[in-house]
Amino acid sequence: MKKPSLFTICFAIFIVCWVFLRFFVGGVISKPIPNSVIAMYMALVFIAILVHISVEDTRFREFLRPIHETLVDENRQTRRLVFAVLIPLLMLGFTYTNIAKKANPPGDPRTVHPTPPDNLTYKDIVLGTMDEAENPHRHLEKDDPEAYKSHVENGRTVYYQNCFYCHGDHLDGKGHFADALNPLPANFQDPGVLPNFSESFFFWRISKGGPGMPAAGTPWNSAMPIWENYLTQDEIWDVILFLSDYTGYKPRTFGEGH
């Protein structure tokens, strides 16, 4: 068999990369990748190929040879004709679908964990700075495991009377009310949630709810209620203990990780 030309090889690499992104990464491994992202990666591949073929003059000529042949060689008449029909047709279809495409509504870019204020408050009571305020029941975990357990149990009751509709029985954000909400309720089983923030952060998020977020968190969309209106400080601290006890993930403490 004849060795494939440099052009064919490059072309094949290009196609393989596309198929890999479109169907393997964006299908087998994860959700489909947006076209714009694929286009970006493919542009990189294209540049890489371009760099590769243009480092040597001979290589560049070798690359261009099949194109050259197709365009001018006398004995490539049919191939030329096929391309002369195919390429304009493809362009026709491509532009048509792009123009006729229906616009989709703009997405809502949102910071999932927006920056908290400097001070932690409950209603108007200042509980300390965000860095210093601590869960007053957390120390019981070491000092009095029995009492700690009763706080966790209290948190469990709070959770199943108030939160599970949205955040789910398994704390995975898949409550039976979740599917009508956008953004979706937080998933506490996601290792990126509890361990990355402090208990004071969660106290802030729970007590002030969706509307308490800065604009970056799109507070107008969030269905997360303002719990300081209905729960006591103790109940909020307890439900945080429950979240961490049930999932096994501990919120971050200041000092570590800094």
Next chain:
Amino acid sequence: MRIRNFTLLLLILGLFFILPFVHAQGATEAQNIAEGKKVYDNSCAHCHGIEGRGDGSAAENLLPQPRDFTRGLYKIRSTESGQLPTDQDLFDIITEGMPGSSMPEWETALDADERWQVVAYIKTFYEGFKESETLPKEISLKGKIPYSKESIEIGKELYTQFACYECHGDEGRGDGTSAPTLTDEWDYKSWPANLHQNWNYRGGNDIDDIYKRFVGGIAGSAMPMFEDPAFGLSIEEAQRYTQLDNKGEMTDAEEEEYTQLEDKMANAFDILDLINAGEGDEEQKKFYEESMKTFYEKSWHLANYVKSLSPEKRPEAAIGKNSLRSQYVEDELPPMDDAVWDTLEESYFPLVGQVIIEPRQFNPTIDSVSVKSFYNDTEVAFLFIWDDRTHNTAEEENEDIGKTYEDAIAIQFPVKIPKGPTSPKPYFLWGGKLAVYLWQWQASAPEKTTELTAKGINNATEQEFQGDIETESAYSKGQYKLWVKRALETDDKKDLQLKPGVFVPIAFSLWDGANGDVGTKRVISSWYSFVLEPVPSVKRFIYPPIVALLSLGLLIGLRGFMQRRNTE
């Protein structure tokens, strides 16, 4: 050498097969129950109660209530009426959960061993599981009748014969005349399923599942078990019987035929009683078996009909490509009953209970609202469709369900359309600092839509200047239809102004008066968007040919260039 390798492999494989058995045998029933208790206390007790009475701390707000396990009543069984469920039934329902209720699936949170252990444990709450020595009798799926148009037709007739409509309504939306009166075994309110929304069935929506629910009954609910009202008659005979029954006057011959059929039924019911009492001779037993076979056949037809009422799967929410797109028409916008509406696909907006601000609605009865829309150069018309089992037009005291309120819907838009995706919107629950603009419709005034401005769920005011919103509405067979029409642009600054091609946030609040919905107690959606879909521009016929010609020109030019270089 080869052979020895092979034996080794076999040995290892053999071990793999044997180990699980050893493991399973090793775990005794007592161990299972002890382990199951741990799982139960951690995962189930806050709903089902430490002692299995269905009285956990979360139970208060839930309807249907978490099951009380002490009475041995299970809705979802593969066993015949009056029997306990099999272990596999319990395992399956725990694995899959019960859609339309708060009973979650446990497949993700518990591994299979844990689920089997908890099955063993919940059985200890009811003595009956210990006493029964024979295994429960399973429903046979033999003789399944394939899903077909003919079968659905027969099923439809049987739906009337079996009087399903008394609870489920003529068209199956759960709006039958008995619907408001139903309670379950524990005296809690229970609504008949809406057969057009089978994603809310507790026990799955395969034809087999539905069949099992008829044949086995839904124990503990208001739909416990079925008796064939025309027991002993074949499908054709039963058809003939209802036909005659509905006739005002019968000829003598018909009269005789009718009496014969009645006698045949009476006789069959006598035999049924005998058999149930454990009596009856060979011939009667045979007759009974034949009649049961007919009953099973009827049940398959019914199951096929029930299946046909719901869409294939729950529609996708109106997000992204499914967004609500108002379609352009040149002429007058069609009125509510115009058949043109049927040509549009509806956009589906799932709804949930409002549990954000007190008083809350934890047990919503409205699943969703579907919307269609047309616009022309000056006006836009919307058709809102939603299912509600009862038609409530006023605040009333109902002897069965207590206090009821008026049914209503409010459609919410921002007063000003946000400029871009990052610019603020009003709070999705009736606004806050930024105001929302609302169309409110109430069942007591079916031809009127009121314009409101709201800056919070408890802070809505009727607009001073009520613009011209034309309104039509209807309630029929468990379904509301509301049609509204408004000018695209108005003079009122507090109104929303509409232009083609601009995405506009939209959200909904609905009230089912019979479910106690009033004020903040309601069902809601979050923000979605809709657009007056621009008329496809003529550009789509102009640009593509130009691009095609250009690319051809480019090819020719390139060839010319190469040729010239060749000759140089």
